[in-house]
Structure formats: C-alpha cells, structure tokens
Amino acid sequence: MRSDLDLKARQTLKSAKLYCTAGRVAVLKALFKADKPLTQEEITGQLGQNHFDKVTIYRTLESLLKVGVVHQAFVKNRARHFELSHNCSETQCHPHFTCTSCGKTHCLTDMRMPKAQGRHRGFIIHRQQTRFEGLCPACA
C-alpha cells in the first residue's frame, strides 16, 4: 500500500533529480506530516520502527537543502531545525513563534510580514525570516 504522502514524497525526489531511496522518502514524509520545523532527533522519533541512522538523516536533509526542498528555521540555538520550503516564498519564510513558557514552536503560515526587500546601506537582501517570542494559546 503506497499512500498519498508516499507518492508525494517520491514525486518530490524525482523532480529534484535525487535518488529515490527508502530513507529519503521516510524523511520527506515526516516533514510533510510535521506542522513545525523538526530536528534530526525528532525526525528519527517520527520514523519509529522504520529506523535510519542519524548520519543518513543528516545527509538526506543536506541533499534536500541543496535542491531547496527544505530549509533551516531558527528555533533554538543548539540544534538545526528543518522544514519544507513549500509554505514560503522565494524571498520570505513564514514567521515562527516560540512560546517562552512551554518552549514549543509554531509556524504562523497565515501571517504575512511586510518585506524589507531590496537594499539597505549596500546590503542586498535576498531573504528574510521573522521569529516571535511570547505566549502560545495553550499557555496564555
């Protein structure tokens, strides 16, 4: 039984001209299912029985980064967080919200921040990301 998500993952790999392997499909599926940026550890956790070495996970993420299917979000300083780029424009990612009480991070995919595109004192801005801190609905 090959699920919808499975096909989506395979499709994605194919159009990115990446070898379609079990590990990559699994990682992509985890990212499709997630509603927030994930670390390698969280991805491994999602996979459960369907285990892949952390090196493989990192290398997969690296490949997906290179072709632009995923990107990194700045959630915590000590760990890389990855998410699909499909909710973001070329020049701007949706904002991320981190709760100072429970520590959880949420994607505010429905929120648009004004773009500071162009240049500023010689700096050519290609991409912008916004991060919020505060209280999430559950903690407020």
Add this chain to the structure above:
Amino acid sequence: MRSDLDLKARQTLKSAKLYCTAGRVAVLKALFKADKPLTQEEITGQLGQNHFDKVTIYRTLESLLKVGVVHQAFVKNRARHFELSHNCSETQCHPHFTCTSCGKTHCLTDMRMPKAQGRHRGFIIHRQQTRFEGLCPACA
C-alpha cells in the same frame, strides 16, 4: 588605568546587582566593543592574554542573560551568539544580516522593521526578531 569602558562595565554589573569580577568586566567590555553578536569562542579570542575559562564565559553570559543586559541572536544554528540588549527595544531587536557569500553577520541597528505586536490567533507576541540573508556590501 581604568578606562571608560571599564567603568561602564562595572556600572552595568553594579546596577544589575551582579558581583563585579574581572571575568565579567572583561566579557562585558568585549561585548561593548563588538559590533555584532559574539560566540564564547570569539569572546575568548577578544580577551587574548586576559584569559578566562570557557565555563566562566558561559556562566557570565548566562548571568547577563538573566538580568537582560545581553540576549541571544540567531546567527548560525550550531553556536550561541550573544550581544548587548542596549540597541534593542523591549519588544523588538534590530535585524541581523548574514552574507551568503562570506558568511559574516552584521547588525542593522539603523533599520526599523514594522512591529507585529499584540496577538494573532491566540498567540501573544512579546518580542520579535528579523534575520536577513543576502550579499553584504563587500561581496556585492
């Protein structure tokens, strides 16, 4: 000879009710001098001869974080970056620019981003940070 910066650092520690030690003064001076967020390693580098153990640096930064004199910036995923809070308002930090070519990070202290204060779908926003990627004047 006790420099201007020295006094400023001591003053800062005093008003934060922190023990005024050589290590803390040194770290604060390094941060005052810096024009961008620094890692522990960079701070240690700045200190040169005036060496303090990395544990001390981290613990000092932790103390300064707690009293709000410094905060963390999101520059790279694998290392904590610290800077003084004095260029930021309570609710918003100045944007940081990271060059995709040379990798250097700059503070855009003269740039104001519109605030997304208040709430959004139950999320209560206290603080916001913006991060840019692109080409710095030197690389462009």
Add this chain to the structure above:
DNA sequence: AAAATATTTGCAACTTAGTTGCAAATTTGG
C-alpha cells in the same frame, strides 16, 4: 581592617549535536 558569608572560578569529566571516511548495499539507466 579582619572575619564571616555569599558568590564565582577553573578544572576535569561529561553530554549533545553534528561530521567524516570507507566498505557494503541500493538505485538508476542501458
């Protein structure tokens, strides 16, 4: 100013997150 108390420091050891090299396994194209 010395003693008493409170806090910080450095060291060694440890943890966590991520990376590298390489042989074995898998995928793709013919």
Add this chain to the structure above:
DNA sequence: CCAAATTTGCAACTAAGTTGCAAATATTTT
C-alpha cells in the same frame, strides 16, 4: 540483469556547551 553512480550504516571523531566540586574572590558584617 549488468554496470556505473549514489547512498547507507558503522565507528570514530569534532565542536559546542554543561555539571560538580574544591579553591579563589567579592561583598557584608563586625
């Protein structure tokens, strides 16, 4: 199915940060 190209897992390693504890330093008390 074969050959070439690429990916995988393992073991070992690096980088960044943390913890416990005794010795050192800062502040407060007398």
